[in-house]
Amino acid sequence: METNRGAAEKEIPGWLCLREPGRGGGKNLSGKRPVLERTLKSVLSFFDDAVFNEEVSKKKNMFLQGTDPRVKMLIILALLAALSFVKNPAGMLPYAAFCVLAAALSGVPLAKYFKRLFPALLFTSVIALPAAFNLIVPGRPLLMVLKPGAAFAKTGIFITEQGFFSAVGLILRVLVSLMLIFLLTFTTRPVDFIKTAGSFAPGFLKTLMSVSYRYIYFLARRLEEFIFVQRARGLGRGGGRERAWAGARGAALLLLALELKDELKFAMEARGVSGHSIREHRQKKFHFGAREAALLLLALTAVLA
Amino acid sequence: MHIPDGYLGPATYGGLWAATAGLWVVASKRLKKTFKAAEVPLLALGAALSFVIMMFNVPVVGGTSGHATGAVLLAIVLGPWAAFISLSIALAVQALVFGDGGITTLGANCFNMAFAGAFAGYMLYRLVSAGGASRKRLLFSAGCGAYFGINVSALLTAVELGVQTIMYKGADGRPLYNPFPLKVTIPALMAGHLTVFGFVEAAFTVLSLAYILKAHPELVRTRT
Structure with a gap:
């Protein structure tokens, strides 16, 4: 194992082995970019939990x-x-x-x-x-x-x-x-969960819960992309600039959500949503x-x- | 600020569930009137957005971190009733699907953060911005509203937790739920929110609104 690693290190050019701050999840980064790193941690933990829940809940018999x-x-x-x-x-x-x-x-x-x-x-x-x-x-x-x-x-x-x-x-x-x-x-x-929880709620809230749940993943994925882009650029270090980044990205997600509204409206209509409530799933x-x-x-x- | 299961006694969480359920009915009826069917996706996306906004983690003193709720920002863009519904759905998904927050305390959390926080903050925003709609004034009003809104939520949370020691005691006098009295819960929660979390919420709201005013100023509307 050690020999293999040593051989691999010999093959990798020296410049690629350098741990350049801002281009990876190095230990030093967490101290310098707390907003990015902590937000990334919550996003990744969200996806981890979602995948784990899905895996366990799919077990048969x-x-x-x-x-x-x-x-x-x-x-x-x-x-x-x-x-x-x-x-x-x-x-x-x-x-x-x-x-x-x-x-x-x-x-x-x-x-x-x-x-x-x-x-x-x-x-x-x-x-x-x-x-x-x-x-x-x-x-x-x-x-x-x-x-x-x-x-x-x-x-x-x-x-x-x-x-x-x-x-x-x-x-x-x-x-x-x-x-x-x-x-x-x-x-x-999770999908059954939302459907079941929705069956105890009025039609209007049921529609909202069901649709919004699907878009949480979409927006969380966008947030993850924003973080990776920011990390790769190596920009925006420091408390004030990072907070400004968080504010701007929050607004960007809001604008994205607003832009998606029409697309979602057509998608909902195509899937049987009319007016304020979703057509009952059997x-x-x-x-x-x-x-x-x-x-x-x-x-x-x-x-x- | 989420109250987890186990901190509130049955009468408190039951009462707040009932009050919040009533508010959900009022909000649904109101939104059906004011929101066109075509705008329903906007509400659903608002709920998804508030869930994701709570993922932004801003470090504060002592190694802890806080997050914005975006209640006042959503109220400014979607209107307070829509913000209430959106935040409630986000809190419900957090509690039911991911086990964050609480299920017995969901009514209390929605009441404190989604209803009281959004409405109090939005009302102050309207009050401060009344009579002038310059960019600076809107941003200042939004900051004040966000700071006020989250502090109202924190105060309600502190009071609900603190009254448990008065409402529920065992035969030997021990508190059965949250054991801290009002004289502890109010300073403990308010100190953090007045000095740190209020400013985090205000900064997030102002920065987001500044971006919106620059890119899509038409979105900042006044919906009641």
Whole structure:
């Protein structure tokens, strides 16, 4: 391997091996072009998530993928609502167990499933942990951090029982909610998802949701192109110029959207859109079979546990 | 500023869902009257655009980053009701398809950002720009509107989060949802928005509007 790399380096001209700032994703760039790099990161993460969702949701003969999307959505949303009524952190664990079991049965890669939860875990922990202290939530002392008598904390600083359980409860509630939502998004093809979500909304909003979803990808791809062009030119470094670039590109996307309006109007008409609402797509017959019954049973077990 | 699932109790998120659903009905009826059928694609594209605008990531102090919502920019170009619908759809797609934001809190997020933010910002824009439509004045008004709009959204978010400690307590007195009281949530959210995120939103709106006024000034219209 090393030999091959060495041979390859010998064949590549020296000028091509130089890491010229502004022409690649080098480490030094992230510091100098924060707007470009961070925006690119969000665009790429958007496409990554979309591809991952599509791949997992297309798996055949799996538990949740084979369930009627309307039944699946209603049950998971009902679980989400039921979870919000649970007061005791321990009462949220059956919901988490349901998610892990359903994800495993549906072929969702568990490592990726938990990895997607990590940013939320980090963010919520940073927010929730100060609440464990008596300065935010007063209550019975659980763990003394600073003894009473200090000039800036006469009553001392300690973790309270109420604060601790409140912080744990918040972290668990946020994580289990996300587990439920990811279960839904990972196992439902985005197009079916929009169609199903739209079936609960009035015709006008359904049309908008369905059409706009398709154009999100188009505009995100344009944004990605804008970034690559800007990177390749090596222009616009520095906070002020980068912010100006972001403003101009935002406006350019808006103008692009306005220019697309007529094209989209003709496309919508050709596909059966008349007036303000889209002509009803014939949706699959509502199906409640063994899979749907199993999902309902599992959900009820989680709620009653 | 998105409130994730788990931070709001059932009565709060249920009430805000109901209020926002009512506003969606009003907005749909209004737009059906004021928007011609041929303009429906514009609304759909507005929704897609607001989703993509939220991808612009501007670094701020402390290694964190913020993004613009484009609420006031969309309200200036499409009108406030259309901006409300467009932003709501963007937030719904984020929450439902990508799991960003929250589903139980979608009503609250749409109310704070798409409705209150867009309308408050647009009203200030109209107020400041009234009586003169020079380029500088329009840009200044848009900047003021954007700054004000996002701060109104932040204040509402802070109040909704803060009242949870009053509304929901366990038998032992522990907060069941967001554990921080109003005296913490208001300064915590407003400090960042008054000093940083408000200016990010204003700068994005002004720069975008300047570009639009240069390339297509006819697009800056006054739709109610």
